[in-house]
Amino acid sequence: MSTASQVAQPVRYRRKTLTWLTGEQGILRPIPFVAPWLILFGYFLLYPIGYGFYISFYKWNLLTPKQYVGLMNYRRLLDDTLFQKSLHNTLFFVAVCAPLAIILPLLLAVLIDSPVLGRTFFRSAFTTPLMMSVTTVSLLWVWFLNPVFGLVNHYLDLLGLPQQHWLNQSPWSLVAVALATVWWTTGFNMVIFLAGLQEVPEDLYDAAKVDGAGVWSLFWNITLPTIRATLLFVSATTIIASFRVFGQIYVMTGGGPADASRTIGYHIYITGFQNFRMGSASAVAWVLFLLVAVFTLIQFWLLREQD
Amino acid sequence: MPAKYLQGALESVRVGQMSRREFIKRATASGVTAGAAYGMLRTGSVYAQDTPTPAPTQTPIAISSNESAKVRIQYWTILSGPDGDEMSALVQKFSDENPDIGVDSLQGLLDFVPKLQAAGISGTAPDVALLRSYYIGAFASKGVLSPLTADELAAAGIKQEDWDPTVWGFTTFEDQQYTVPLDIHCFAQFYNKKLLSAKSLEVPKTLDDVKAVAQATTDQANQICGYQNWIAPNGGAGENFGWLWWTFQAQFGGQFLNEDNSKAAFNTPEGAAALQAMVDLETVGNPDHLLYFDLQRNGQVAVWPDGPWIITPMTNTEEAPAANDIAVSPIFQKDPNAPAVWAQSHQFSLPKQSDNDEERRAASLKFIEWMTAHSVDWAKAGQIPARNSARDEVVANTDNPVLQDVKVFIPELAYAKFWPTDVPTMLEIGPRIGNHAVGAILGQESVEDALKNAEQEINDIIANG
Numbered sequence: 001m002s003t004a005s006q007v008a009q010p011v012r013y014r015r016k017t018l019t020w021l022t023g024e025q026g027i028l029r030p031i032p033f034v035a036p037w038l039i040l041f042g043y044f045l046l047y048p049i050g051y052g053f054y055i056s057f058y059k060w061n062l063l064t065p066k067q068y069v070g071l072m073n074y075r076r077l078l079d080d081t082l083f084q085k086s087l088h089n090t091l092f093f094v095a096v097c098a099p100l101a102i103i104l105p106l107l108l109a110v111l112i113d114s115p116v117l118g119r120t121f122f123r124s125a126f127t128t129p130l131m132m133s134v135t136t137v138s139l140l141w142v143w144f145l146n147p148v149f150g151l152v153n154h155y156l157d158l159l160g161l162p163q164q165h166w167l168n169q170s171p172w173s174l175v176a177v178a179l180a181t182v183w184w185t186t187g188f189n190m191v192i193f194l195a196g197l198q199e200v201p202e203d204l205y206d207a208a209k210v211d212g213a214g215v216w217s218l219f220w221n222i223t224l225p226t227i228r229a230t231l232l233f234v235s236a237t238t239i240i241a242s243f244r245v246f247g248q249i250y251v252m253t254g255g256g257p258a259d260a261s262r263t264i265g266y267h268i269y270i271t272g273f274q275n276f277r278m279g280s281a282s283a284v285a286w287v288l289f290l291l292v293a294v295f296t297l298i299q300f301w302l303l304r305e306q307d
Numbered sequence: 308m309p310a311k312y313l314q315g316a317l318e319s320v321r322v323g324q325m326s327r328r329e330f331i332k333r334a335t336a337s338g339v340t341a342g343a344a345y346g347m348l349r350t351g352s353v354y355a356q357d358t359p360t361p362a363p364t365q366t367p368i369a370i371s372s373n374e375s376a377k378v379r380i381q382y383w384t385i386l387s388g389p390d391g392d393e394m395s396a397l398v399q400k401f402s403d404e405n406p407d408i409g410v411d412s413l414q415g416l417l418d419f420v421p422k423l424q425a426a427g428i429s430g431t432a433p434d435v436a437l438l439r440s441y442y443i444g445a446f447a448s449k450g451v452l453s454p455l456t457a458d459e460l461a462a463a464g465i466k467q468e469d470w471d472p473t474v475w476g477f478t479t480f481e482d483q484q485y486t487v488p489l490d491i492h493c494f495a496q497f498y499n500k501k502l503l504s505a506k507s508l509e510v511p512k513t514l515d516d517v518k519a520v521a522q523a524t525t526d527q528a529n530q531i532c533g534y535q536n537w538i539a540p541n542g543g544a545g546e547n548f549g550w551l552w553w554t555f556q557a558q559f560g561g562q563f564l565n566e567d568n569s570k571a572a573f574n575t576p577e578g579a580a581a582l583q584a585m586v587d588l589e590t591v592g593n594p595d596h597l598l599y600f601d602l603q604r605n606g607q608v609a610v611w612p613d614g615p616w617i618i619t620p621m622t623n624t625e626e627a628p629a630a631n632d633i634a635v636s637p638i639f640q641k642d643p644n645a646p647a648v649w650a651q652s653h654q655f656s657l658p659k660q661s662d663n664d665e666e667r668r669a670a671s672l673k674f675i676e677w678m679t680a681h682s683v684d685w686a687k688a689g690q691i692p693a694r695n696s697a698r699d700e701v702v703a704n705t706d707n708p709v710l711q712d713v714k715v716f717i718p719e720l721a722y723a724k725f726w727p728t729d730v731p732t733m734l735e736i737g738p739r740i741g742n743h744a745v746g747a748i749l750g751q752e753s754v755e756d757a758l759k760n761a762e763q764e765i766n767d768i769i770a771n772g
Binding site for chain 1: 420424427595
């Protein structure tokens with residue numbers, strides 16, 4: 001008997017462990033369900049992100065052996081004028097592009113949500129650019145902005161305004177890229193705002209109108225607070241995308257003229273994939289990540305639930 | 308294939324070498340012919356001259372010759388546009404004469420440098436790669452290229468005495484030879500005969516002459532530029548603008564790097580005077596910083612520097628409406644008694660192979676010998692052959708219009724100034740001085756700041772290896 005109980009005890013113990021791990025509430029239970037995605041996510045995202053962090057402490061050109069340099073790649077950024085210029089350009093781009101790419105779609109969504117003539121047409125028209133690839137949009141704008149025979153300068157001339165050499169002068173080259181980006185992304189953000197606007201209860205507007213609220217008051221006190229979550233989503237994704245801008249820069253300006261539109265994303269590309277300084281590029285990428293994270297947290301805080 | 312063609316076209320638009328109309332025309336035709344091209348690729352062998360694809364893809368970007376040949380070599384170049392066309396035709400000619408060697412040729416690779424390096428990392432590098440001479444340091448220092456021995460060069464019939472002696476000196480890294488030069492290209496002076504004769508002006512010979520021409524012909528209201536610096540639109544300046552900067556710098560007696568290539572050596576009074584001369588010419592000749600290329604081909608620029616590769620579009624009335632008014636002469640000099648001009652060279656290299664196949668290496672060297680021997684055909688894309696016999700053929704030619712202009716460049720080889728091949732970071736350094744020189748010319752920074760900033764950045768790059 002005593003022998004039997006000695007054998008049974010480990011069995012009971014094992015069962016308990018298994019329940020804890022793989023039972024109905026076991027922590028391993030969801031793993032098989034998410035495994036296909038988790039494997040790909042881990043291999044193609046988590047691993048490279050972690051590896052990027054690891055090589056940011058090394059000097060490495062992919063071909064010769066890695067050389068451990070500690071925090072050197074981060075420390076050098078403090079004296080790296082090119083990095084600092086890229087950072088400055090990126091912040092300028094975010095400051096110009098992001099507010100426009102958030103406010104303009106919001107206003108368009110509000111307009112299109114109201115019963116205006118041709119709203120279906122406008123809804124389609126505004127969303128058409130988002131179906132184009134970044135290269136198409138960028139090339140289109142290179143021609144729009146051509147100083148000699150571009151459309152933009154043509155209309156500036158008709159309006160009696162001074163013509164600009166958009167892509168060939170600082171800071172207009174970045175402004176030009178911001179314009180193209182706003183044109184390209186407005187439709188997407190507008191669709192998101194439109195979806196948010198459908199959630200605003202009609203009776204709130206009715207009640208406010210009874211109380212004598214005007215158009216502006218309705219927008220400020222009812223529409224905006226109700227679509228707070230949508231606004232948070234749009235502003236967070238738009239600001240993140242603005243920080244990461246690359247494709248438009250690559251096609252439209254090549255970072256020029258004279259580095260005037262070299263942004264952090266483009267700087268990482270040149271450092272990593274033209275100059276093959278993988279450690280430096282990774283360090284800059286992590287700085288960009290931290291920067292974006294801080295800005296995103298600030299937005300969450302600003303747009304947090306007030307009640 | 309059309310997709311790759313479009314990539315090339317896109318790059319041409321980006322660097323301002325193709326107009327909007329031309330791009331749209333080619334892009335549309337490329338789309339229309341996509342099906343035909345797909346069918347063609349599926350049949351296996353695609354030849355340069357018998358492709359059923361009509362213009363605009365006059366020559367495919369990728370060709371694969373002698374499908375049944377036992378030895379096959381892969382050949383990559385950075386060339387696109389007319390250069391790529393001529394190169395593909397020459398590869399096909401080699402294949403016709405050498406049926407025992409098949410060539411898989413890829414022309415006009417965008418992002419050539421990272422692609423070749425990535426291929427080196429993954430062990431899939433081509434057997435032969437055509438590089439710019441100052442790329443040697445970057446690739447050889449990382450072990451992407453394999454050195455060439457005197458014995459194997461001799462066995463392939465490649466003899467130093469057959470080459471221009473100056474360019475042969477720019478084929479090494481740390482005293483080991485890595486390349487065989489195909490061509491040489493340098494700047495010359497293009498000018499518009501009509502604009503000059505309208506003001507009864509002579510073709511400029513000195514910097515002062517150019518300034519005088521610029522003063523006399525510039526007409527801001529009608530977008531006429533007396534002179535344009537070689538600033539490619541949309542940021543294409545970066546690396547390439549350093550080439551024009553080096554022409555001025557060398558003419559003013561300045562240096563690029565110090566003796567042992569360990570530091571920048573251009574931030575000197577001579578360097579400041581050279582960059583100031585570029586700024587002054589821009590101020591007089593192109594005060595509005597109007598974009599390069601389009602105005603020239605439309606007859607709105609009096610004088611401008613450019614390389615021989617531009618002869619093909621500039622002499623073709625379909626691409627340059629003002630082609631009949633455009634002519635070329637040796638580049639203006641600060642001091643005709645101490646002339647200088649930037650020069651570089653496309654050179655054949657043999658990237659390291661994971662299998663060290665001797666047969667393919669021998670075939671590659673045979674290919675290189677044949678291509679250099681027949682480079683008079685390559686000269687028709689607007690390049691000066693590096694091999695003496697081919698250059699003599701250019702000089703002797705009397706009927707090819709492009710070669711007549713190429714001849715103008717040949718005397719400049721006597722004072723050609725190359726960038727060093729011994730600097731592993733040359734590909735990083737070039738864009739730094741190029742960008743800052745552009746910054747000074749566009750008024751984004753002063754001449755002093757441009758030189759100081761470029762010096763600091765370049766010293767940092769060299770110090771960090």
